[in-house]
Amino acid sequence: MQINPSINGWIEKFLNQYGTDVSDYTTDESFFLACQKSGLIYGYVVYYHLETELEDSKWDTEEKMKVGFLATLFALYKTKKEADYQLFIEDLFQFYNIVSKGNFSFLNIVLPYSNTYQKLESIINERLQTNDNIVTKNFTHMVTNSMLYIDILAFEYYLNYKTINLDFFKNLERKCLALIMFSLNVKKHKSEYDIMLLKMFENSLRYSKVSKINNNEIIDIVFEGSRSELESLYLYEIAHMTLLSDGVVYESEQAFLTEFTLKLGLNKNNQNTGYELVEFINKYKKNLPFYNLNHxxxxxxxxxxxxxxxxxxxxxxxxxxxxxxxxxxxxxxxxxxxxxxxxxxxxxxxxxxxxxxxxxxxxxxxxxxxxxxxxxxxxxxxxxxxxxxxxxxxxx
Incomplete structure (x- = not known):
């Protein structure tokens, strides 16, 4: 049964066909490692957390992102809770329903007569629209979708505490932007590309408009409040992606990453995130919006x-x-x-x-x-x- 992620009913069809094949993971680290391999963090999906093969040759980049996003959310659910995809759909919709009470624009488009699956399809469509510009809305693979992973972390928070609010999203976006700014300051060689990189991340913000952050406060912002292991791993990845934007991590930059790893409380095994990033870039660089600023x-x-x-x-x-x-x-x-x-x-x-x-x-x-x-x-x-x-x- 062919799945078309651009036609109504694709979520139910995907879960009926592949729901039991979606992987669950024993640790947060193994889940994050799979997220790196999937490419979702880097804005280009190549893997869907499945134990079986999935035919996606006819899908465009946005369609792959949709399925990759849904599969990642379900893989997290199976890792944290249970394997029932109907309960997952109910919890995921409840999660976004709570989020919508913060007047987030993406739920305004959901029609009242739609079923839960159709409402989630509308939500996921909107989640991938990271910019108000009409062109980038239709060519979302041109825009950095790295911030999309914040939804994964927010869903983890919701599963743990059965609540979520706007501040979670705002604070995590602020941390990411502060960390990118700090990492760019650490860089040995800065280029026009680095300025563009920062602008791309700013354009991918959904919940907060970040004004200038005082340089003295930048690194303190990153460590504000408590955070999960998945959030720490993601923050490390954001820093590494920024430093690797020119293809090289110099000795002084590596020293910063090593110190940053310790401050985040990550152990040595977690540092394999660096290897996964480099491996993924080498294989897919020409397709990665994060590393490609062509017109x-x-x-x-x-x-x-x-x-x-x-x-x-x-x-x-x-x-x-x-x-x-x-x-x-x-x-x-x-x-x-x-x-x-x-x-x-x-x-x-x-x-x-x-x-x-x-x-x-x-x-x-x-x-x-x-x-x-x-x-x-x-x-x-x-x-x-x-x-x-x-x-x-x-x-x-």
Whole structure:
């Protein structure tokens, strides 16, 4: 039974099919190690905590993140409580229901007549939207999703204490930002990339807007309050990711990490987190948003044909409606399949097509600098993927 994480019902289907195969772990350290291997912490999922193989070759990056996020939450639940996925769904929804009382925006979209599974699908969709910009909402793999792991830590807190509040999220985000700032100050060689890295993390904040933090207070903020072993491991990983942004951890930086490990109360075995991070980066670096700051259009271009085909397919109803209201554009597109358009005609096609892209949020990638270069490929897919009635209009 094929699972499509972009269609309603995927959570129930995934749990019915793979729920018993989701791993549980004997220690927090082994769970965290599996989270590193999964890639969720680094914003690029490659593993789903499953004892069996999962066919995900047709999923895009966001779809893999959705399933990876859900599987990680369930693996944590099985490690901390029990293996019943129906109880897990009830507890997870109750967790987000409590969170919503803090007026968090992501539950406002949940429809009252949806069942629990559908409501959780809406929540997870929104959890992966880490930026208000319409383009990054549709291409979430361009944005750092490392802060998504804060939900895992918050769910752990909820399972332990049966309560959660806004302060938990705010405080942990503040700790992470303070730690990134401190780690950047420790770095031997700073670059423009490091400034961009900080901005990416700031953009991934969901609950708090962090103003300038006094340098003297930075490291104290990191150690405020109590924390679980999973939180300590995550804070270590945040520091290591920041120091490794240029591909090298220098001797002075390693000395800081060693001291930081002791202050967090982590034992020597926990330091294998460093090895896992380096191994994961070496294997998947070209795909990691955390280590890749190329322009979104360049990133999109990497898998251009597939990406544009998906965009046209997912928006074909809206595209057909817009095109039906632009007879001149339809006529020119039809002519382009038979003959070369003049310079003026090409300008008209480009202008009118960009106007349509403005009205369809998912197509705003074509409005970015350089996005116009992708328009010929978009034009190529329009006749192929839209209904036959439209194709007949193209020929007329």
């Amino acid at each position: 979104p259009v360049k990133q999109f271009y990497t898998n251009t044909q597939d990406n544009i085909a998906k965009l046209v397919s997912r928006n074909k109803t809206r595209l057909l409606k817009e095109l039906s209201e632009s007879k001149e554009l339809v006529k020119l597109l039809g002519k382009s399949t038979q003959n070369e358009l003049s310079f003026e005609e090409k300008k008209k096609v480009k202008k009118q097509l960009l106007d349509i892209c403005k009205s369809i949020p998912s197509l705003t990638i074509f409005l970015l600098p350089g996005g116009g270069l992708l328009l010929p490929i978009l034009i190529k897919f329009i006749p192929q993927l839209l209904p036959s009635a439209f194709n007949e209009n193209l020929k007329d």
